[in-house]
Amino acid sequence: MKSRHPIALFFIANCLILTGAQAAKVYKCGNSYSQVPCADGVELSTPTEPSAKEQRAARKVAELDEKTANRMERERLAAEKTALKEQHAAEKARKAEEKAGEKEKTQEAKKTKKAPEFFTAKAPSAKASQPK
Secondary structure, three states, rough: OOOOOOHHHHHHHHHHHHOOOOOOEEEEEEOOOEOOOOOOEEEEEEOOOOOOHHHHHHHHHHHHHHHHHHHHHHHHHHHHHHHHHHHHHHHHHHHHHHHHHHHHHHHHHHHHOOOOOOOOOOOOOHHHHHOO
């Protein structure tokens, strides 16, 4: 069986050569753009490759943006952590208040006697039946 790698490399090389990046001329024809010149068409300049100095400046800006984004993320995470702690503390305080309120209600309920649900007749006590 023959190796197909040389054939594949040949086709890849041809594709790279034929589709090489070239600066194409662009024409503005009214409200549309074309690579073919037209009547009353205006040739537009296409952007060139950035210089080494421009590339370095762009990298510096990108690094600064990344540092700023990382700092902002740390600040956001710290703020979220603080807010979460505050939320837990508020929830704990609310639960403690509810528990104290429930305890207070049960104490009040113990102090006040409930009227019996049904009437029950009782014999007078011996002290109450003695005349004064």
